[in-house]
Amino acid sequence: MIAQRPPMGFNTWNCFCGDINENQIKEIADAMVSSGLLDLGYEYLVLDDHWMAPERDSEGRMYADPQKFPSGIESLIDYVHSKGLKFGLYSCAGMLTCGSRPGSFQHEFIDAQTFAKWGVDFLKYDNCQKPNGIEDHLLYRRMAMALRNCGREILFSACSWGEYGTHDWARNSGTNMWRSTGDIQDNWVSMRDIAMSQFAYSTHNAPFSYNDLDMLIVGLYGKTHIGLQGCTDEEYQTHFALWSLMTSPLMISCDIRNMNEVTKTILTNKELIDINQDIEGRQGYAWKISKDAEYYGIAKALSNGDYAFGLFNFTDNDCTITNSLNIKFWDIGLPLGCGYGFEMRDVINHKDVGLMKEFVTVNLKAHACAVFRGKLVKYE
Ligand code: GAL
Numbered sequence: 001m002i003a004q005r006p007p008m009g010f011n012t013w014n015c016f017c018g019d020i021n022e023n024q025i026k027e028i029a030d031a032m033v034s035s036g037l038l039d040l041g042y043e044y045l046v047l048d049d050h051w052m053a054p055e056r057d058s059e060g061r062m063y064a065d066p067q068k069f070p071s072g073i074e075s076l077i078d079y080v081h082s083k084g085l086k087f088g089l090y091s092c093a094g095m096l097t098c099g100s101r102p103g104s105f106q107h108e109f110i111d112a113q114t115f116a117k118w119g120v121d122f123l124k125y126d127n128c129q130k131p132n133g134i135e136d137h138l139l140y141r142r143m144a145m146a147l148r149n150c151g152r153e154i155l156f157s158a159c160s161w162g163e164y165g166t167h168d169w170a171r172n173s174g175t176n177m178w179r180s181t182g183d184i185q186d187n188w189v190s191m192r193d194i195a196m197s198q199f200a201y202s203t204h205n206a207p208f209s210y211n212d213l214d215m216l217i218v219g220l221y222g223k224t225h226i227g228l229q230g231c232t233d234e235e236y237q238t239h240f241a242l243w244s245l246m247t248s249p250l251m252i253s254c255d256i257r258n259m260n261e262v263t264k265t266i267l268t269n270k271e272l273i274d275i276n277q278d279i280e281g282r283q284g285y286a287w288k289i290s291k292d293a294e295y296y297g298i299a300k301a302l303s304n305g306d307y308a309f310g311l312f313n314f315t316d317n318d319c320t321i322t323n324s325l326n327i328k329f330w331d332i333g334l335p336l337g338c339g340y341g342f343e344m345r346d347v348i349n350h351k352d353v354g355l356m357k358e359f360v361t362v363n364l365k366a367h368a369c370a371v372f373r374g375k376l377v378k379y380e
Helices: 022-034 073-082 108-118 136-148 163-169 188-197 233-245 261-267 270-276
Strands: 008-011 044-046 086-092 122-126 155-158 177-179 210-212 250-252 285-288 295-301 307-313 325-328 340-346 351-356 359-362 369-378
Touching (some): 044 122, 108 136, 122 136, 136 155, 136 163, 163 177, 188 233, 233 261, 233 295, 233 307, 295 325, 351 369
Parallel strands (some): 008 044, 008 250, 044 086, 155 177
Antiparallel strands (some): 285 295, 295 307, 340 351, 340 369
């Protein structure tokens, strides 16, 4: 059974764009293992656009660009599998990909069979260059049907950018994750706006089909083609906390061969990953915790009865003592004076912070967050 939990892995697009090749992908595979990412659950290594040759072969099959992958895709897949990783490829619902390589329209079944024969485990399916006259969701239903009958378990990652009511058809069309927004850019506003745009959809996430908030931008630092602004480390931390509490797939997109220590610390926070990967797959629900400022709380119910709580300062100002952020447990279902409270643990700083009876309060810098895991306890 695939995608019981939000899928985790690495995707080439944000960091490398079309500049991919077989040695580099092998090095990425090696780094996913040696850095400990695989052990934490980052298991899919996904090649995005531009992996394929510009034309199909004489039998109408896609094949890998021989300039980039001179040994062929199957030997690369074998290598990736030999490391204990799973391998993903990219195609598109239209005639051509966004990068003008062959798309899968009218080739859905032959492509699914080809991918299965090669040993592919994951397909990202994009939304460019589609024909007129066919409804969007039907193109995704086609590929879902082809993949579900190709003889191999292949995770289906729909990349329909939230268009044409993706939320309403993606899950029941057989996808395993579905992009609910346009492309993330490597800056604070893009990341924050993607998260906030999905607060209203917290009931759509569940095991086997997850709302994909797009790849993680942690560690890009404004050096790639998706944004020259970049984020601060604090903003990248907030980003990872949001994706964890909102139960998004976690697809790394920085060059993991040379991550700095902060990037590694953020991406390998096991306590946050455990919250993201909770088996019930519930998305945290969000609400505004101040009338006067863009301060938000997110609470996620976990399978063992614990709750994860996030507090987020989305404003551009540090918060002061007088307007500190405050989650009242009343708002998540705890009656006042009931004798229960939460034994809290700070999962970003990895320390226990004790019993909180009615609320938790923090002061946060601009764009910062705090995340706690709380265990309900009776204190009187
Ligand atoms: C976009 C997609 C990106 C990336 C790119 C490749 O449509 O949203 O994530 O896959 O195409 O061309």
